[in-house]
Amino acid sequence: METNTILGMAKINFRQSKTAYLVSGIVVALFMVSEIITSLILRLDRGEVTTSLSCYVYLLPLLMSILIPAQNFRKLMSLGAKCLDFFKACILNYLCVSAAVSALSMALMLSWDQLIIASGTNTLNLFEVFGFMRGGPLVAFVQMTALLLLLCCALHSLTLAQGRWYGYAVDAAIIAVISVFTPIEPLRNAEIWFFNLIIFHQLAFVQIIACLVVAAAVYLAGLVPLRGKRV
Numbered sequence: 001m002e003t004n005t006i007l008g009m010a011k012i013n014f015r016q017s018k019t020a021y022l023v024s025g026i027v028v029a030l031f032m033v034s035e036i037i038t039s040l041i042l043r044l045d046r047g048e049v050t051t052s053l054s055c056y057v058y059l060l061p062l063l064m065s066i067l068i069p070a071q072n073f074r075k076l077m078s079l080g081a082k083c084l085d086f087f088k089a090c091i092l093n094y095l096c097v098s099a100a101v102s103a104l105s106m107a108l109m110l111s112w113d114q115l116i117i118a119s120g121t122n123t124l125n126l127f128e129v130f131g132f133m134r135g136g137p138l139v140a141f142v143q144m145t146a147l148l149l150l151l152c153c154a155l156h157s158l159t160l161a162q163g164r165w166y167g168y169a170v171d172a173a174i175i176a177v178i179s180v181f182t183p184i185e186p187l188r189n190a191e192i193w194f195f196n197l198i199i200f201h202q203l204a205f206v207q208i209i210a211c212l213v214v215a216a217a218v219y220l221a222g223l224v225p226l227r228g229k230r231v
Helices: 001-016 019-043 053-078 083-110 112-118 137-161 165-181 185-200 204-221 222-227
Strands: 049-050 123-126
Touching: 001 083, 001 204, 001 222, 019 053, 019 204, 049 137, 049 222, 053 112, 053 204, 083 112, 083 137, 083 222, 112 123, 112 222, 137 165, 165 222, 185 204, 204 222
Parallel strands: 049 123
Antiparallel strands: none
């Protein structure tokens, strides 16, 4: 019974994410049109580099991880849903959308990008920028899924925490990390180490495990604002 409730709630979250679908669709469509005009019609000079279309589909999971806790929580709670069921349903949403977008991004890189490259314009995609393609498409898909899941969990928990003192504290800490860590070499090295661990690590399984562990920790932290959130 609980499983059916969680699955039903996850389905509602997907159905109620129309804004995320709309914004992501518009951005992708506009970029496709501009890319066709610049690369296939205007024929840019050979060697010109453009951002891959695959980069823009990542907007969908990021928007969903903000809008689901911001908009859907109150609606579901007013229908009698439980906070813990919402918590479990959301991670299912983020896992599914991360995997789907990772697969779509990979498909675009291997299809659409090749048309752009054939026109004489090079494309910049995150699979190659992050070095995920070293292990082949399947490993790269898992690596990108794990990274997107981490980002979704972080944005989800951060969104839930807004309006509470610890939410403001986290916001301040993020700003401090960006403004203070970067100029100071030892702190900058720690920052670089962290990003190397979750993104650029040479060993794929280390990067995947690191992303999943950090994602789990960040998502579990979201239980604090979730249980104290007023409907």
